[in-house]
Amino acid sequence: MGAAYETIHFKAEACDGCNDCMTACAMAKTQTEEHLHSRIQIVPSGEGFELAICRQCGDPKCVLNCPAAALSKNAGSGVVDWDGSKCVNCLLCTVGCAYGGIAYDSIASHVIKCDMCEGAPACVQACTPGALKHITTARIYNEAGKLEDLFAPGLSGCQGCNTELIMRHALRRIGPDVVVATPPGCIPGMGSVGYNGLTGTKVPVFHPLLTNTASMLAGVRRQYKRAGRDVLAVALAGDGGTADVGFQSLSGAAERGEEILYICVDNEGYMNTGMQRSGCTPYGAWTSTTPVGERAHGKTQDAKNLPLLMVMHNCDFVATASTAFMEDLYDKLDRAIVAAKTGFAYLHIYSPCTTGWRFPSDQNVEVARKAVETNFVLLWEFNPADGLQFTHPVENARPIDEYLEVLGKYRHLDPDQVAHIERSLANNLARIRGFAAAEGTASAEAGRA
Amino acid sequence: MSAVLKPKSKLIVCDGNEAAAWAVSLANVDMVAVYPITPQSSLVEYLAKFIADGRLSSEIVDVEGEHSVLSVLQGACLAGARTYTASCGPGLAFMFEPYLRTPGLRLPLVMTIVTRDTLTPQSVWGGHQDAMSVREVGWVQMYCESVQEVLDTTIMAYRIAEHHDVMLPVNICHDGNYLSFGAARCELPDQGEVNEFLGEKDVNWHVALDPQRPMAVDPLTGGAGGPGPSTFVRYRKGQCSGMQNSLKVITEVHEDWGRRFGRHHAPLIESYRMDGADYAMVTIGSMTGAAKDAVDEARARGEKVGLLKVKTYRPFPAEAFATALSDVKAFGVVDRSVSFGWNCGPLFQDAITAMQYAPRRIPAMSFIGGLAGADLTVSHFERVIGRVKELARDGHAAETVWLNEKD
Numbered sequence: 001m002g003a004a005y006e007t008i009h010f011k012a013e014a015c016d017g018c019n020d021c022m023t024a025c026a027m028a029k030t031q032t033e034e035h036l037h038s039r040i041q042i043v044p045s046g047e048g049f050e051l052a053i054c055r056q057c058g059d060p061k062c063v064l065n066c067p068a069a070a071l072s073k074n075a076g077s078g079v080v081d082w083d084g085s086k087c088v089n090c091l092l093c094t095v096g097c098a099y100g101g102i103a104y105d106s107i108a109s110h111v112i113k114c115d116m117c118e119g120a121p122a123c124v125q126a127c128t129p130g131a132l133k134h135i136t137t138a139r140i141y142n143e144a145g146k147l148e149d150l151f152a153p154g155l156s157g158c159q160g161c162n163t164e165l166i167m168r169h170a171l172r173r174i175g176p177d178v179v180v181a182t183p184p185g186c187i188p189g190m191g192s193v194g195y196n197g198l199t200g201t202k203v204p205v206f207h208p209l210l211t212n213t214a215s216m217l218a219g220v221r222r223q224y225k226r227a228g229r230d231v232l233a234v235a236l237a238g239d240g241g242t243a244d245v246g247f248q249s250l251s252g253a254a255e256r257g258e259e260i261l262y263i264c265v266d267n268e269g270y271m272n273t274g275m276q277r278s279g280c281t282p283y284g285a286w287t288s289t290t291p292v293g294e295r296a297h298g299k300t301q302d303a304k305n306l307p308l309l310m311v312m313h314n315c316d317f318v319a320t321a322s323t324a325f326m327e328d329l330y331d332k333l334d335r336a337i338v339a340a341k342t343g344f345a346y347l348h349i350y351s352p353c354t355t356g357w358r359f360p361s362d363q364n365v366e367v368a369r370k371a372v373e374t375n376f377v378l379l380w381e382f383n384p385a386d387g388l389q390f391t392h393p394v395e396n397a398r399p400i401d402e403y404l405e406v407l408g409k410y411r412h413l414d415p416d417q418v419a420h421i422e423r424s425l426a427n428n429l430a431r432i433r434g435f436a437a438a439e440g441t442a443s444a445e446a447g448r449a
Numbered sequence: 450m451s452a453v454l455k456p457k458s459k460l461i462v463c464d465g466n467e468a469a470a471w472a473v474s475l476a477n478v479d480m481v482a483v484y485p486i487t488p489q490s491s492l493v494e495y496l497a498k499f500i501a502d503g504r505l506s507s508e509i510v511d512v513e514g515e516h517s518v519l520s521v522l523q524g525a526c527l528a529g530a531r532t533y534t535a536s537c538g539p540g541l542a543f544m545f546e547p548y549l550r551t552p553g554l555r556l557p558l559v560m561t562i563v564t565r566d567t568l569t570p571q572s573v574w575g576g577h578q579d580a581m582s583v584r585e586v587g588w589v590q591m592y593c594e595s596v597q598e599v600l601d602t603t604i605m606a607y608r609i610a611e612h613h614d615v616m617l618p619v620n621i622c623h624d625g626n627y628l629s630f631g632a633a634r635c636e637l638p639d640q641g642e643v644n645e646f647l648g649e650k651d652v653n654w655h656v657a658l659d660p661q662r663p664m665a666v667d668p669l670t671g672g673a674g675g676p677g678p679s680t681f682v683r684y685r686k687g688q689c690s691g692m693q694n695s696l697k698v699i700t701e702v703h704e705d706w707g708r709r710f711g712r713h714h715a716p717l718i719e720s721y722r723m724d725g726a727d728y729a730m731v732t733i734g735s736m737t738g739a740a741k742d743a744v745d746e747a748r749a750r751g752e753k754v755g756l757l758k759v760k761t762y763r764p765f766p767a768e769a770f771a772t773a774l775s776d777v778k779a780f781g782v783v784d785r786s787v788s789f790g791w792n793c794g795p796l797f798q799d800a801i802t803a804m805q806y807a808p809r810r811i812p813a814m815s816f817i818g819g820l821a822g823a824d825l826t827v828s829h830f831e832r833v834i835g836r837v838k839e840l841a842r843d844g845h846a847a848e849t850v851w852l853n854e855k856d
Contacts (some may be wrong), residue, residue: 196670
């Protein structure tokens with residue numbers, strides 16, 4: 001398997017031409033503010049700006065053109081390295097590059113190019129408008145791609161199942177020294193625990209009751225800790241078993257700080273048993289127990305905010321995540337794994353359900369993305385020291401219609417119901433923002449004290 | 450019981466709840482999960498104190514309810530822990546979901562039921578209704594008569610539960626109020642000798658959640674048309690075998706206990722003054738003491754009455770029971786609970802079912818007493834003896850007699 005590489009992404013519409021990136025680059029590389037030394041160049045173009053910088057190409061023409069072997073693609077970092085001791089100043093590399101990524105510095109009298117500042121580009125840090133972004137998603141591929149998928153192939157999830165994606169990613173990252181609990185729901189329903197003596201999982205796995213996932217895992221973890229063995233206790237549970245009938249054991253385990261990684265895969269209802277309503281089903285949604293007819297038009301209550309309830313338990317780590325933002329999900333998974341070795345870690349992952357929500361099975365990630373871009377789903381994380389922080393704040397949310405209209409379960413909504421959803425989302429956003437601001441203030445005050 | 454103290458034993462005065470806590474301490478339990486409930490609460494407090502004092506090295510998990518009590522212990526046991534808990538009444542009802550599952554998982558959990566009558570009417574007092582209500586689920590149930598028997602049986606329960614031919618959870622039932630709070634002389638056996646008696650702990654050789662032995666625990670068995678139902682039947686039959694095997698194991702373990710510690714408790718049923726008895730009373734639990742006194746007094750008057758105490762109630766020692774009663778002309782069964790729908794006591798039902806093994810039909814009557822903490826005194830048993838004597842004479846069984854109705 002090959003490697004994937006990091007790069008710098010340019011969002012042209014956000015660039016205001018301040019040139020701080022060029023100053024930062026020149027300072028980083030030559031300790032001067034001379035823009036001629038900058039490896040990144042912002043170039044006015046019509047009304048806006050264009051970017052000239054090395055893209056660290058996979059098949060770099062500059063390397064191909066160099067007659068002196070002064071340029072080479074670093075297989076480890078992915079950076080195109082320039083070796084001044086070999087360079088003959090022929091400038092053939094500059095002819096090869098279509099991006100203006102390597103150019104002659106007339107003061108230094110040799111070519112210069114971006115070297116990615118060893119993974120922390122100075123230009124990105126200096127960019128206040130947020131036009132430059134260090135894209136590091138490739139690390140998921142590089143770090144997790146080689147890890148073993150600990151579920152067997154051929155689980156019987158629905159076509160395009162988001163939950164299966166979450167399970168496979170999560171366990172791949174967690175590794176084999178684990179005991180997995182999956183209470184009744186889609187996850188064991190697709191054969192992960194097994195059927196008629198065959199199992200779909202390569203690590204110890206069991207069906208707790210729908211009601212006792214957290215407490216059974218607490219017993220497992222405590223006994224291994226007593227025996228001096230570090231075995232991670234992981235729950236892969238649906239929202240119904242977590243928010244409704246399993247909530248007491250969850251709350252108790254969280255309050256006691258049991259060392260568990262509890263992953264709630266939220267598909268907003270009891271999807272495995274035929275799409276019945278749960279406490280996490282949103283207002284207005286059709287389910288088989290909140291049907292649409294002449295008198296009834298879907299669920300009449302809002303979903304309970306389960307991750308926020310877990311924040312109120314002061315867990316060591318709480319986060320929300322979405323499969324449309326995998327890097328964010330992986331970061332949170334990593335922190336949750338660490339947190340679960342000393343306390344309760346709760347990860348709430350939204351999992352659009354192609355079967356139960358009624359949308360085409362190829363639009364899974366797209367639906368998940370729209371949920372975040374409309375602020376239907378907010379991505380944040382919490383720990384007791386730093387409080388609650390947004391990890392992917394969406395300032396200019398897209399209209400909620402863009403999310404609702406792609407889902408069959410909302411097809412019946414009337415304008416009043418849409419208005420209710422808009423109000424609920426606004427309230428939720430304000431509430432979470434309030435927590436983020438309050439926690440930030442408290443942490444800052446604690447820091448001053 | 451021996452009156453001579455074993456050299457290494459220690460003598461204390463304690464109630465049944467403390468005796469159970471001492472037994473847990475001596476049995477080297479790894480994991481205790483508890484939720485306090487009357488009349489079990491002081492047992493939990495003794496355990497917490499023993500742990501705080503460093504006398505008991507087990508971990509104690511103060512969970513948020515009885516449902517999680519058994520859930521924590523199931524998880525811990527699957528990871529290799531020897532476990533303990535105690536509950537009763539409403540708590541037992543609340544833990545019913547994991548309780549129901551424990552025998553099927555073949556987990557050797559040990560749990561005391563400090564018996565209590567069930568709601569409603571509201572009551573926090575002793576009675577066997579809680580334990581009797583879960584009698585068909587697959588746990589072994591043993592009922593104790595004395596504080597000493599509570600201590601001894603609790604230790605023995607681990608060897609019974611963890612025996613490879615059994616591998617089932619065990620309830621030790623001791624009467625709320627009468628045994629839970631009644632203080633008595635109690636011999637504490639020596640730790641080293643208990644260790645030798647119990648041997649190496651081996652609780653999850655057959656099923657485990659362990660990355661070093663990865664397996665799926667309890668995957669779904671399919672329905673009709675595939676191999677699922679026959680697999681299910683094999684598991685059910687295995688569970689029944691474990692239950693029946695336990696009769697022999699309970700007997701052997703009690704005999705070994707008697708040899709090592711000098712206290713010979715009847716393992717399944719105890720025959721008291723049954724030699725030449727024309728009629729008999731059947732009792733269970735702490736009421737037996739007063740009943741034995743009543744038998745002694747009746748014998749002193751020359752009446753040919755004996756007593757049969759049921760210690761092991763599940764599995765029901767049917768053959769031994771029938772054999773012990775085969776020569777009487779009538780018997781009465783005193784229950785501390787009710788079997789709704791049969792209008793009698795549950796032990797009475799078991800008794801008449803077991804009597805199919807007797808060579809002839811023997812008239813029997815059901816007595817219900819001691820509900821909601823009511824005292825069953827010698828005079829109550831004199832009434833029972835009197836009524837059973839009539840039954841032996843005329844063979845006419847009356848409706849169930851409620852002993853405390855007019856106290």
